[in-house]
Amino acid sequence: MSVSQRGPAVLRPTLKRLAQLEALEPDWDTYGALPLTSTALTRADEMARKVVALYGGSLGERAAPFTVMPIADGGVSIEWRGPSANLELDIGPGGELSYLLVTQGEDGRQFDEGTDLPEQQALDLVRRVLGG
């Protein structure tokens, strides 16, 4: 198993979801999707735990992901939602990080995205989104 079910209470739904995603079989989307890689699942587990460890003390349950999604290339996406922005952190099949940030401002909705994101920048993005 790549994903342990043991962890902080706020992460139980996330860990349960990761275990569900780990069980996806080839072609789970009917369009030829690949099973999720253990590298992506493990990194998703690590990132979720790091965010809770870093920001859970001040933010409580808000530090927990809103949802976790599979990606057809074998990757995993973690979504956090904050007061005025949502962040999707995509973890590729090899563990690489990319993101989509959707911010709701006075001028309407703004999108920002990027690839090859260093882990510390990813954690900073999560903190910004959560408002911590």
Next chain:
Amino acid sequence: MAGELPPWPEETIKDEDWLYRRLPPIFVKPDGSISDKLFMRNSEANRNKKEPDPDISVDWDRYATPAQSLEIAGRPAHGICGLQARFPRDLDLTVVHTPDRERDNRAHASIRGNEGPGAKQRCFLLAEEAGKNVLIRPTSPT
């Protein structure tokens, strides 16, 4: 044998025509919205890129109903959502008829060109629009 049959002609898809995409239950978020990962496909051509798939498979409503588009995959628990062709075209994507004789799917069509800067944003917008047009709801949580 299907391989010996002549190919179907590639026809023009009008802006107002509907395109159907199968919706795995796992892509429905806790709030009922649709994940943009529905449009981040795997493909051989995209295997090593870190961006959405530039060629998204859909079915054209001229040759398939939502029920038929679902039936072809043999996953009755999945759903079907729809987009009118003008929506991806307004995002500067291309919509073309790509009939698939090998899989006996004359309705097959492709949304092409979602690569480079803004690709994730376009996936988001496609999913948001498709979420307004869930024609057959997924019926199981997995």
